[in-house]
Amino acid sequence: MNDQHASSPGPPTTSLTTPITAEFLHGALDLEHTAQGLLPHRLPARARAQYADGQLAMAEAQPSGVRLVFRTRATAVELDTLPTKTVYQGAPPRPDGVYDLLVDGRLAGRAGAQGGNVLNVDLATGSTETRPGPGATVRFTGLPGRAKEVEIWLPHNEITRLVALRTDAPVEPVPPGRRPVWLHHGSSISQGSDAESPSTTWPALAASLGGAELINLGLGGGALLDPFTARALRDTRADLISMKIGINLVNADLMRLRAFTPAVHGFLDTVREGHPTTPLLVVSPILCPVHEDTPGPTVPDFSDLGNGRLRFHAAGNAAKRPAGKLTLNVIRTELARIVKQRAADDPELYYLDGRALYGEADFAELPLPDQLHPDAAAHHRMGERFAQLVFGPDGPFGKDRPLRRQARQGPAATFEG
Incomplete structure (x- = not known):
């Protein structure tokens, strides 16, 4: 090189x-x-x-x-x-x-x-x-x-x-569109925080391995179910679409479960206005132990700055979950339920648990350096796994997808990784 x-x-x-x-x-x-x-x-x-x-x-x-x-x-x-x-x-x-x-x-x-x-x-x-x-x-x-x-x-x-x-x-x-265009939306992790370089963020690696042209709408701190972002997805030409939802909503302590559920439906409704039959994958958050069962907000921890390390911790109260405060486990459960409900009428809607990309075993081997973002090695792992699970022959973006769609019956066919 x-x-x-x-x-x-x-x-x-x-x-x-x-x-x-x-x-x-x-x-x-x-x-x-x-x-x-x-x-x-x-x-x-x-x-x-x-x-x-x-x-x-x-x-x-x-x-x-x-x-x-x-x-x-x-x-x-x-x-x-x-x-x-x-x-x-x-x-x-x-x-x-x-x-x-x-x-x-x-x-x-x-x-x-x-x-x-x-x-x-x-x-x-x-x-x-x-x-x-x-x-x-x-x-x-x-x-x-x-x-x-x-x-x-x-x-x-x-x-x-x-x-x-x-x-x-x-x-x-070189004109675009020679390969399938993959439109992805997510948080700073999707944008590439702590990745080694722009072509080695996990979405860039997955696109390369999956033979797709990437449009990356990973927005650091900005995956907040904003209607204007949904309209941007709606109005952008794409052959494949994915959206990774959850961590920023907890980080910002932005909404409760009562608002989250209709906001997800509204976001999906808007995207479907422009892409009624495009394969659409909803991805829940990767493992983030500080927020698995503890709500936000997320706040910076300056205690180790003397050693050149900035960390984050959860400042929410786990006792408030019954009142609708969002945690990552709450979000995963609700996203899976929403996709299952909608898949009865939307055979090209899929769900992937983000822990299939980065879970407990990965955290033990490649811990999040700041408790929030994966490092460069974890980006490589996530990109490779996404390519295998999603772009692979049996995945929702894979070459066998049209045949599987013909065989699908009802909401139980949602892809779960």
Whole structure:
């Protein structure tokens, strides 16, 4: 693998500049032309206008799953960017965002972009402040001179404005839709929190193994059954759809069971308006011991910051579960019930218990470093398991799905992993 590191803009090593337009970008739902470059968004403008939440704005503008895709004979590629790096005051420093370069589907280079804007976030108050900084150039050299398909996966956890693309040979866009389009929605775990790189988040790995084109609407802190997110899913072309529901609702202590059940039905109703027969998989939360039976909210634990570790813990009261407070076990039980009920009239609706992706044995071997998010190794495991369970021949996105659908009778056919 050609492992490159980025530097601040300097004399270019390439001579051909290609305008970065929508036809080169896969995985974004909207593109914003700014004075500082092209900013990919993972929620459309109409959705972004309906709730001005700073956390959501940051998460959806971090281009998880977004990549530049083109065919070329170029041996050198340069991408000028303006990153916005997030710094959480009092927390350990975050590494620079990573750019993955794939050649014909295989990882061929990896780089980071130094410099850029800095977004300071106060975890205690939620206040933010942005400090402007210089742009950067990501360089990849030594690529094979043959005709090939090149993908540059943008950082999954770093807002990235695209300024210029330069190569030493012409490039041409690659149209999307050559493989089934998989539209996925979830939390920061789906966005890729603590993954090694953008092409190794668990959804990116599962898409690669499953032969699908990913559109990742994993939104850190933002999987909250928002109607505008449901409409974004409804209006996006897709062949396969999944939604991972639960952990953010507990984290935020956002609703009680009385509101949760109709909100899930409403979310599914909206998605089905645009995709009435598309395979639709509902995934419950992976194991998270602090919230299995203890409600939210989730609060940061600063007690071990001296050793460079930030953790989270559950601040809710387990005694309030009978009053409708949500825990992960409550959510799993209700999601399974809802899918079973709806599957009587919706033969392409499926359910997967998230603990099939990461459960008790996995926690014992690969514990959640901050008690909330899986690490890079766990992302690999989850991606491989999702591909086996869901994209495999017997899975809801597998090649034998049409035959199984003909044989299905009633709600007992929901997929459970």
